[in-house]
Amino acid sequence: MSMATTATTVSLTSVTLEVADLQAAHHFHTAFGVDPHIRLRASEAHSTGFRGFTLALTVAQPTTVDSFLGAASDAGATVLMPAAKSLWGYGGVLQAPDGTIWKIATSAKKDTGPPTREIDAIVLLLGVEDVKASKRFYVGQGLTVARSFGGKYAEFASGESSPVKLALYKRRGLAKDLGVPAEGTGSHRIILGSTAGSFADPDGFAWEAATSLAPTPSTESAAA
Template sequence: MVLKPDVITLGAPEVHAARRFYATALSATIADDGDSVNLDMHGTGQLELSTTERLAADAGTRPATSGFRGYMLTYTVNQPTEVKTLMDAAVHSGAEVLKPAKKALFGSFSGVFRAPDGAIWKLAAATNKDTGPAAETPLPTETTVILGVSAPKASKAFYEALGMTVDRDYGNKYIDFHPANTAARLCLMERGVLARDAGTTKDGDGFQSMVFTHTAESREEVDALLTAAAAAGGRITVTAAETTGGGYSGHFTDPDGFQWKVTH
């Protein structure tokens, strides 16, 4: 039993407008099944787009949201010119720049934008100097999602109780977990610190317009993860039950209110 973010679903006011944005700005590979839009981040994570109302209803909460949503997605590429290329494409497609692309801490290079759907993205390279020709279509080496939490060490304990293994642990500054194959990496930072890194304030409440999905191997694993989440300090928001089409799923939130769907 190891919890993992197999899919990250983002809520959007206009799904097909968000589809166009991500296809253009991040060159995401698109699969549209009519009800939702799947975004393959080139093997570094699986995203999905859904209407905010539908996503909230499925998670057993209300769709209202305001201010900082408490998370930031990071799209890591090889070198600075690729960060600039992606930032220009995002802005051209309607993104709002929160931090211009420039040299950052520890020899890195990054910029931050807010997508038209409201999600905040950081574009980053580990070096601030190009080491060779830049890719015409930059592809990610890793996709991460950073959660702004009240107490990173407590959140670490919660996710460890659900089977995740810590990779890097810098106490209350930054903690992340080993990613599963083809899944995004999950990271933790204190909410105020993350908001400053994103170029915004920490104020905000309501639905985060994001839900993680873990695909379980059995119905028993669905039940076990929900039980473990509740015991570790999470909250069951939708009790596990049969779904349309013969599936089985339930929802929980972590101690900071981030939504998870566990399904088989």
């Protein structure tokens, strides 16, 4: 389906992670608190090293960051960067048992109440070789740029029903921010859903036709 002749704003509608053990991944996502927002699909696709993306959770305050990191660690995640203060706030990085890297952060420097398990926003950061080129590609697919900082970062507008925002970041810069080597081969192990239909971007991230993510978690078999 071509989007060239329509004025409809295209946006990311779902995120599907490809995992080797569907039941174990579902258990982790439930314990971590992201199960309603992310789809899972069984896959044995080969992948080594950095998969080129991260999912970033924005929360309200430092104790909420700690709450998410603690729950993930208890469910089997590996902490790549312990939570710490920085110029922009407070946050940490973890790797789920399925290999997905998550970042949890807040811009707040102090707590204003007890910790919660509420997520303010989820951003899918794709690590790309050329931010400007990838931004042009996605604009051509019908996505609308919400924020852009030259060749360093670009963020796209999300639809009202989208649980996840899409953003672009330099691959090596993203890997450095996450504390992992930038090298990686094989599948990205992630599928993006959109009303734009099926295509692959310049860095090999695969998109497929999809509707908005249901409020309950969805798991699919590899043959689905």
